[in-house]
Amino acid sequence: MGLTVPFKQVDVFTEVPFKGNPIAVINFLDIDESEVTQEQLQAIAIWTNLSETSFLFKPSDEKYDYKLRIFTSLSELPFAGHPTIGSCKAFLEFTQNTTATSLVQECRAGAIPLTVNEGLISFKAALFDFEGISDEVITGYEQSLGLKFIVAPALLRTGPNWVVALVEDAETCFNANPNFTMLTEQTKQNKHCGVILAGVKKNASIKNSYEMRAFSPLDKVDEDPVCGSGSVALARYLQELYKFEETTKITISQGGRLGRDGHIVASIIKETDGSTSYHVAGHAITVVNGKITL
Known part of the structure; x- marks a missing residue:
């Protein structure tokens, strides 16, 4: 050309x-x-x-x-x-x-x-869907990731179709070692992009601080270093879980296992018309x- x-x-x-x-x-x-x-x-x-x-x-x-x-x-x-x-x-x-x-x-x-x-x-x-997933699928992802979720995960369609799951704390999230062969099969079978895994930083000075990881082996990205759509999915999931009644900021760190040091602020904003919007900054x-x- x-x-x-x-x-x-x-x-x-x-x-x-x-x-x-x-x-x-x-x-x-x-x-x-x-x-x-x-x-x-x-x-x-x-x-x-x-x-x-x-x-x-x-x-x-x-x-x-x-x-x-x-x-x-x-x-x-x-x-x-x-x-x-x-x-x-x-x-x-x-x-x-x-x-x-x-x-x-x-x-x-x-x-x-x-x-x-x-x-x-x-x-x-943009607006996106929130869906529950079956116990069988949840068990498959727990086995693939080698850990237990503290509450039921959900499917968030934020462009990619992310399964969002919480573990006990930031350290559990950081130390997770997925079986990527199993995880690839799980995501392929369920037509999901991958898994957003997160754990709260229990002793952080800033409220609502999380460690996050994003696994998408089906797209030939075993682990995404820092993921914007995943942070949207996490914020939406946390809103569904905790029902924040005021505008709330979620501070996210990601990438440490890959030698990166990414920082994201995901905001859950209560609009004047009563609706909720989601914003990501970096x-x-x-x-x-x-x-x-x-």
Whole structure:
């Protein structure tokens, strides 16, 4: 094709390079989306060898700031959290926009509002489903993870289909050693993306602090370093479990078992109309600037 476009690799949910979750972001803002094929986008995602690769396009309507398409090495996703924050960071840099405080991302999951405040990027999650799962499926996941859940897990469809489960505390979560062969079979059989495992930090100075891990071996990602959609799923699960009556912040750390140090703030916000919305915030830092040629 002979088309050369800008490329960035952004580390997400960190202010320190190489301690977050990387996303490759390709800038197609200056070309028509019809000029590239699904097969080309998928090939690039396979080549970057990251959990996700995202592509910025011109939006379909002026009410959006940009259109984002997100790919794993296997398929396209309707939405994902860390690609959303990382791609927003890249978009602002590609367009040399240093003053924006609010944007709207267009993606397959719909319109995703974002805010930018002193480098902290936050997105409002799209509406999603909460479902119970059977005792048989719960037992299968407990066996795969080698531990017991303290309450019944649930299925959260936040783009990926995450099973969210709680264990006794942060240490139990951190020390879990899944059998990935069994877990792959479980997720495949149940058509789930994977498992979000979390445990509360019992002696933390900040209330509602959790250690979280995200296992998705079916997508060839045994463990995701820091997971935005998973943090949305965890916040929604905790709201269902504890019925917070006021706006609540969930502070999440993730990635320690992989040598990372990711930090996420998931907010459960009580809106003035009585509804509840879910927001995820984190920092991002660009570590690679370059170009790719198709």
